[in-house]
Amino acid sequence: MDSSSSIEKDLELIKSTSPLIHNITNYVVMNNTANGLLAIGASPVMAHAPEEVAEMTSISSALVLNIGTLEESWVKAMLIAGRTALSNGIPVIFDPVGAGATSYRNEISRKIIEECHPSIIRGNASEIMALYNTNTKTKGVDSTSSSGSALETAKLLAKETKSIVVISGETDYITDGRKVGKIKNGSPLMARVTGMGCTATAIVAAFAAVNKDFFHAAMHGMAVMGIAGERAAGKARGNGSMQVYFLDELYNLTGEMIKKQIQLTEE
Amino acid sequence: MDSSSSIEKDLELIKSTSPLIHNITNYVVMNNTANGLLAIGASPVMAHAPEEVAEMTSISSALVLNIGTLEESWVKAMLIAGRTALSNGIPVIFDPVGAGATSYRNEISRKIIEECHPSIIRGNASEIMALYNTNTKTKGVDSTSSSGSALETAKLLAKETKSIVVISGETDYITDGRKVGKIKNGSPLMARVTGMGCTATAIVAAFAAVNKDFFHAAMHGMAVMGIAGERAAGKARGNGSMQVYFLDELYNLTGEMIKKQIQLTEE
């Protein structure tokens, strides 16, 4: 089965089973994230009270942890939910928003990775690099710099954490530490809409909910994001309409569109 | 006066008096809720600090309590605000988002009903059924199932709580325990936009702020939602544009449009 057929199959599974995706995410993007998940046919739920997150996670098909606007009580909830997911075989998708910007974000990222063992980690190049430097204290910044590029760092991070690592950018890279997938879809206008990366993480979670091959789930989610994004950018007149058209494109995405537009390679 | 004229009259009152609606609601929908209220001419305010909610509620014309992303300190604020509303004769409109999904939501829903005596409760069928089973511990799930349908449960809940109960769905049902109103307006696309139900609750609150006959206030609010929703769905290409067009339709809604489109019955 070629890539576009596999993506189409996953997309149909999402639409037919409408998996519940539990999001503990940031305030800025909650609305977009929920609408992105609804657009592809998944069922979003947001809940962050320590009193209820274990119960909510345990009825979900995937858990998104996103530290964009973290604070103590939310971190507590993330760890409870993440450990619940781990012990129930529910995939955890981790978005280390702003890792590297503050030591608090680095510390919490390390804790989430250690205690929740995310199936997939998605960030931009600097977040992934910060994560690796943070996670492997002894290596520091220099050794990473010498490792050449964010992709090499992502491979090391993937090997060490046993997570699939996704770097979003002009080209998206997906790696399990050995294999590397590349997706060249997308548009620069996506970076001008707040929370597009966070939406990508949630969409990847929806694919992980229906496809236990997490490397390919991540590939499929990122491909769908990129294709919807470039279709929307072709119509948008700015970042306001981009946000609207992006959801509409995601909502209307067909196997044929995917087949026609996809720019994906796997090595 | 026929239904469409009564709705038009309430709508004019909302536009001319611009009632302040105090919302203690969830993070996902705050922006939509505020814009929905502004679209029909009401004045939204969001405030959740225990230090100020009593003061804010006491200058408001209606209070919305929505447990979509509840947590301990917010629940505390909801109860303070709800009791303030109760003792000042300000209607409380309760949205039990996710009731039934976790025991925490069930417990808090019960508390809000007991301590704040909402004038109107609005939820989807499963939330209303969960609420009834929760609220009347001794009956359990079975007796409700045997009561036949969500509408029968809604009637029982309305009788017991002395609240108007609204079930949103393909057909919306509104009941005081005896009378039943039905509204057949709306579109399936509304369920693909996050927080459409939460907006409905806030719009109902705006009608309750100007019409003390809460059964009809609920009818009018739900009718306006459904009519704006089906007008928007006729133009939308997905859930992105649906959200935008819905606000525009709400903003431009006239008595003539209501008269032409309304599908409302009362038994």
Added chain:
Amino acid sequence: MDSSSSIEKDLELIKSTSPLIHNITNYVVMNNTANGLLAIGASPVMAHAPEEVAEMTSISSALVLNIGTLEESWVKAMLIAGRTALSNGIPVIFDPVGAGATSYRNEISRKIIEECHPSIIRGNASEIMALYNTNTKTKGVDSTSSSGSALETAKLLAKETKSIVVISGETDYITDGRKVGKIKNGSPLMARVTGMGCTATAIVAAFAAVNKDFFHAAMHGMAVMGIAGERAAGKARGNGSMQVYFLDELYNLTGEMIKKQIQLTEE
């Protein structure tokens, strides 16, 4: 250099340097605020954990403090961030949302002004008047009323706080206590979109990040808001599309458009 050239120069600086704007703001508007900043080329970050705000502020070029949905822990973070900004020479832009509505908002507003010495304060007429009455306890409501108008109050507030004070409205007024700038751009439809004032505050912060003449930074930010707002209102069919078009207009704003439309005077 005339006004439109100065604005264009600042706008180019924002686009070329992409200043990081740290926002501790309210839940309702976070998404719009972030997209507004992205539209003009600035880089938004939201962070409110007391553990990290000092670190985040210290790498930022301006700090927005907005009390729209304040609560104890957020106020704590605002004061930490504000004091950090103050000691690092980073401008603090304060938005006293709802000042006057509750005594808690008045008290916190007073604290923020005293401890963080905002470079610019932006509010609507009633917020600015409430702020002055609050800040200068001994004067009470009456003396302010006799001072004639919100502009006179704004001048007194500016003198006392040494902040630039901005009153948003049909005409925007900007004052340092002596000079007064007036901007007549904008549209009444802006007031029907939630958080438009909060976006104005953030846009002003982006200008303050690149222009240390805060009186003119405030003028430029408000002018850009008004021009984008009236362009968007010319196309919008309601408050839904207004929000979308506003971002698109901000995204596409050119020096030529500014020159053609600007209605600004300075006395």
